[in-house]
Amino acid sequence: MNLETVLDVEHYSDALFSFKTTRGPDIRSFKAGQFTMIGMADDDILRAYSIASAPNEAHLEFLSIKVPGGPLTERLKDIQVGDQIEVGDRPTGTLVLDNLKPGKRLWCVATGTGLAPFLSIIRDRHTFERFEQVIVTHTVRATQELAYADLLSSLPIIYYPTVTREPFQTPGRITERIDSGALWSDLDLSPWSIVEDRVMICGSPEFNKDLRSRLEGLGFTHGTNRAPGEFVQERAFVMQRAG
Ligand code: A2P
Numbered sequence: 001m002n003l004e005t006v007l008d009v010e011h012y013s014d015a016l017f018s019f020k021t022t023r024g025p026d027i028r029s030f031k032a033g034q035f036t037m038i039g040m041a042d043d044d045i046l047r048a049y050s051i052a053s054a055p056n057e058a059h060l061e062f063l064s065i066k067v068p069g070g071p072l073t074e075r076l077k078d079i080q081v082g083d084q085i086e087v088g089d090r091p092t093g094t095l096v097l098d099n100l101k102p103g104k105r106l107w108c109v110a111t112g113t114g115l116a117p118f119l120s121i122i123r124d125r126h127t128f129e130r131f132e133q134v135i136v137t138h139t140v141r142a143t144q145e146l147a148y149a150d151l152l153s154s155l156p157i158i159y160y161p162t163v164t165r166e167p168f169q170t171p172g173r174i175t176e177r178i179d180s181g182a183l184w185s186d187l188d189l190s191p192w193s194i195v196e197d198r199v200m201i202c203g204s205p206e207f208n209k210d211l212r213s214r215l216e217g218l219g220f221t222h223g224t225n226r227a228p229g230e231f232v233q234e235r236a237f238v239m240q241r242a243g
Contacts (some may be wrong), residue, residue: 001086002026003041006079007059013144015241016113017077018052018063021087030055030091031098032124033117033200035237037088038062038076045071048237050116050202051091054123060087063116063147065241095200095234097121097130099223103198103230105189106131109174109211111139111203112241117234118202119148122155131198133158135187139174139203141165158187175210194219194230201233204240208233 004021011017030036032055039046053061066077079085095117097106106127108118115138121127122134134157140146143163152159162170162177170177170186177183184191192199192215199220201211212222215231223229 001037001039001046002089003084004060004087006081006083006085008081009079011077012147013142015066016063016145016147017066018061018147019079020053020059020061021085023058023060024089026089027060027087028090031096032120032127033095033097033234034091034093034120035117035234036060036091037086039072039086040075041084041086043072043075046086046088047072050093050095050113050120050234052116052119054120057123061119063113063119065113067242093117093234093236094224095202095232097127099225099228099232100198100200101223101228101230103131104196105133105135105198107192107197107199108134108136109199109201109203110137111174111207112141112145114202114204114207115147116202118200119151121200122152122157128156135160135189137162137174137183139164139207143168158189160187173207175207175214178214192218192220197230199231201231 002024008020035048035050037046038049049062067073137160139162146161220230223232
């Protein structure tokens with residue numbers, strides 16, 4: 001673990017915030033989509049956090065929920081610029097493009113803080129060398145949790161936000177919009193095909209399971225480094241928000 005200095009903190013709601021830290025020379029190189037451990041400087045409690053910054057950026061960036069009474073986030077949410085936090089120096093994880101077979105369209109399907117690894121992926125120019133089209137969907141409870149909407153709207157990707165607990169132009173869970181066909185008609189794109197489409201999934205355990213079963217129903221297989229497939233999800237840790 002390394003001590004890194006907090007460079008910036010942004011709060012989106014009483015449940016969501018992001019922060020940037022320095023990136024010391026000991027943080028080894030990582031692949032877009034990987035995660036590392038985070039903790040308070042004076043505490044042993046560590047949690048896995050996907051890195052939201054690109055592999056070639058000089059700083060590190062993370063997205064976090066605030067869990068009321070949570071052993072780490074109850075303190076982490078109060079960090080200020082200039083504070084020091086512990087950051088693991090060995091990022092790892094399987095939510096990486098290398099675990100996918102070549103394809104035409106890359107779908108990054110996120111709920112909540114599951115957006116973080118996809119921010120790294122779309123900030124990495126290599127992604128656009130591998131795929132002709134990149135689509136990022138982000139489903140959140142409330143509009144103010146649509147973090148990074150400005151960035152996502154400014155990149156050469158298709159950004160498709162959905163909101164489940166407030167009125168919104170594209171309401172409901174992404175799974176519902178897939179099942180109803182609304183996703184494809186809104187974007188004027190054909191439904192997923194095993195030939196062209198590759199899918200990365202990151203969100204709550206229930207969401208991961210629900211999306212995975214839909215993909216497996218289409219014949220998609222989960223990719224690994226040894227045997228790349230048509231979809232990947234991060235199985236090393238869970239992101240669970242109460243309520
Ligand atoms: P919902 O409001 O219907 O629970 P969370 O903040 O709990 O991590 O959830 C983030 C978003 O993911 C919410 O909009 C939530 O919708 C949605 N969600 C939760 N479970 C699923 C699921 N199984 N499939 C699709 N979306 C889900």
